[in-house]
Amino acid sequence: xxxxxxxxxxxxxxxxxxxxxxxxxxxxxxxxxxxxxxxxxxxxxxxxxxxxxxxxxxxxxxxxxxxxxxxxxxxxxxxxxxxxxxxxxxxxxxxxxxxxxxxxxxxxxxxxxxxxxxxxxxxxxxxxxxxxxxxxxxxxxxxxxxxxxxxxxxxxxxxxxxxxxxxxxxxxxxxxxxxxxxxxxxxxxxxxxxxxxxxxxxxxxxxxxxxxxxxxxxxxxxxxxxxxxxxxxxxxxxxxxxxxxxxxxxxxxxxxxxxxxxxxxxxxxxxxxxxxxxxxxxxxxxxxxxxxxxxxxxxxxxxxxxxxxxxxxxxxxxxxxxxxxxxxxxxxxxxxxxxxxxxxxxxxxxxxxxxxxxx
Numbered sequence: 001x002x003x004x005x006x007x008x009x010x011x012x013x014x015x016x017x018x019x020x021x022x023x024x025x026x027x028x029x030x031x032x033x034x035x036x037x038x039x040x041x042x043x044x045x046x047x048x049x050x051x052x053x054x055x056x057x058x059x060x061x062x063x064x065x066x067x068x069x070x071x072x073x074x075x076x077x078x079x080x081x082x083x084x085x086x087x088x089x090x091x092x093x094x095x096x097x098x099x100x101x102x103x104x105x106x107x108x109x110x111x112x113x114x115x116x117x118x119x120x121x122x123x124x125x126x127x128x129x130x131x132x133x134x135x136x137x138x139x140x141x142x143x144x145x146x147x148x149x150x151x152x153x154x155x156x157x158x159x160x161x162x163x164x165x166x167x168x169x170x171x172x173x174x175x176x177x178x179x180x181x182x183x184x185x186x187x188x189x190x191x192x193x194x195x196x197x198x199x200x201x202x203x204x205x206x207x208x209x210x211x212x213x214x215x216x217x218x219x220x221x222x223x224x225x226x227x228x229x230x231x232x233x234x235x236x237x238x239x240x241x242x243x244x245x246x247x248x249x250x251x252x253x254x255x256x257x258x259x260x261x262x263x264x265x266x267x268x269x270x271x272x273x274x275x276x277x278x279x280x281x282x283x284x285x286x287x288x289x290x291x292x293x294x295x296x297x298x299x300x301x302x303x304x305x306x307x308x309x310x311x312x313x314x315x316x317x318x319x320x321x322x323x324x325x326x327x328x329x330x331x332x333x334x335x336x337x338x339x340x341x342x343x344x345x346x347x348x349x350x351x352x353x354x355x356x357x358x359x
Contacts (some may be wrong), residue, residue, distance in 0.1 A: 036093065037322065037357055038077060041350030042066045048350055049079065049091070057345035062091070062098075071359035073115050075155060076136060080123075082112040087151050088113075088139060093358050102139035104132070114163040114170070116193060122170060124160045131160055131172070133196065145196040152176045152184055153195060155211075162211050166218070168193045173209050173221065182207035182226050188219075188244065205251045206239055213269035215276065215294055219244040220254065224263035224281060232283035233263035240264065241278065241292065259299050260290055268312040268321060277321055277335075279308035289323065304340030305333055310352030317359065324352030 018119045037052040041061075047068050048061040064086035071078050081219045082086040086108045089101040104110055109127030116133055120142060124131050129148035150158035159175035170191040176184055186209035206223035211222055219295040226240030233239060239257035241264060244250075257263055257280075265287055266279035276292040278299075287309050289302040310324020310332075321335040332343045332352050 037355070038070050038072070039324070039352055040064070040068055040070045040079075040354035040356075042068070042353035043350050046350070047353070050345075050349065052332075052343060055343065057343060057349060060096075062096070064089070068354065069111070070354045070356040071113050072160050072356045073113065073121060074118070075358060077356065077358045078113050078121070080113060082109050083107065083113070083127070084109070086127075088134065090136070090139065100139045102134075102141075104128075107143075111161050112163045114165050116170075122163060122193075122196075124163050124172065125157075126159050126161055126175075127157055129157045143196060145191070147172075147174070147189075150174050150176060150187055150189070150201075153178045155179075155238065158187070161209070164212050164214065165193060166219075169199065170196070171212065171219065173212055175208055177208070186221070186223065188212075188221065200249070202244060202246075202249045205242055205253060206237070208263070210264055211267035213267060213271075213276065215269050215274055218294075219246065219270070220267075220276065220294065221251065222264035222267045222278060224265065225257060230283065232286075233257065233281050235261045235282075240278065241267075241294075243294075248332075254294060255292055255297050255299060259297075260292075261288065266308060267313045268314040270314055270319070270321070271316065272319070277302075277312055277314065279312060281309075285327065291334050302335065302340060305330065311354045313355040313357065314315055315357055322355045322357075324355055326351040326353075 021120045039050050041048045045067040047064045050058045050061045065081035067082040068280040069080040077091040077093050079089040086104050087101050090099045092099045107127045108125045111126040112124040113121050120133050123134050130144050130146050133143040155178045159177050162173040164171040170193045172189045174187040184202040187205050188202040201275045208224040210222050210224050221242045234316050235258050237256045241255040242251040243254040260280050262280045262282045264278045268277045278290045279287050281287050285307050288306050290299045290304050292299045305325040307327035312325045313322040323333040331345050333340045
């Protein structure tokens with residue numbers, strides 16, 4: 001049985017509340033504005049979607065599966081409910097309700113979503129050997145692109161974990177794991193954005209890639225590498241940030257895990273300033289944030305946060321980095337002018353798990 005969204009009744013003591021602005025203002029009087037910041041929280045048992053109003057995280061929340069990602073595209077807010085639900089939902093940000101919610105298939109584990117055109121989006125599936133084009137209007141699947149040719153050994157999926165778009169090209173990042181091991185480096189595949197036709201592939205230098213982003217026209221790919229016996233990542237050259245030469249179909253390690261302190265768990269880029277932000281997974285609960293100058297190939301630690309497993313999002317319109325810190329003293333932070341600042345939030349808010357902006 002799929003776990004579908006539930007909108008809970010209002011209660012001053014409830015963890016989840018119906019989405020109204022406050023006791024004196026109706027939902028119709030105070031819609032969520034485009035450009036709002038959304039924060040998804042999870043304690044690995046339950047999940048909730050909240051939003052920032054008047055520089056504070058809302059008291060109100062919508063419930064979703066505990067393992068979900070939130071992504072904003074063209075004024076729409078999509079929720080990717082992962083293992084245990086495997087749904088895609090569209091949230092109406094003005095009415096504070098779900099417009100539609102569709103089942104993507106058991107264990108499909110949606111991992112990312114990007115704009116295909118004004119009416120459709122591409123949805124990456126980590127747990128299935130395919131990705132799909134979906135209608136924004138009703139969530140119906142319009143096209144399926146198979147990726148099973150990239151499977152490794154006995155694996156049933158090549159583990160598609162991230163999408164990026166540049167011009168008319170869709171970039172897809174595959175981890176290619178086998179039973180939670182990584183026998184081969186990751187793979188980057190390029191597709192036509194409009195129809196999903198495969199254009200080319202590039203074998204990466206490192207294993208277990210995690211994310212990617214463009215800076216100054218160059219594509220950078222991050223990797224976690226293989227885990228050590230303690231389930232952590234080592235500070236060595238087996239992981240880090242690769243720079244992709246698309247014309248030569250080659251990659252090189254731009255910033256190593258030795259310099260970063262471990263493998264890269266989350267990644268965000270500031271294209272205008274030529275810098276990247278990397279959450280480095282040293283171990284459970286120990287995920288510092290590094291600011292990386294990509295041209296100088298240097299990295300420095302950002303103070304004020306310590307467990308950045310709660311996502312990174314860089315708003316390239318306002319030039320603000322949003323940080324999810326899951327530590328006991330953590331929460332939702334902004335980072336600008338070299339300073340991290342915590343956003344006020346309710347005491348019952350779950351630890352930050354994902355961040356999105358709808359504009």
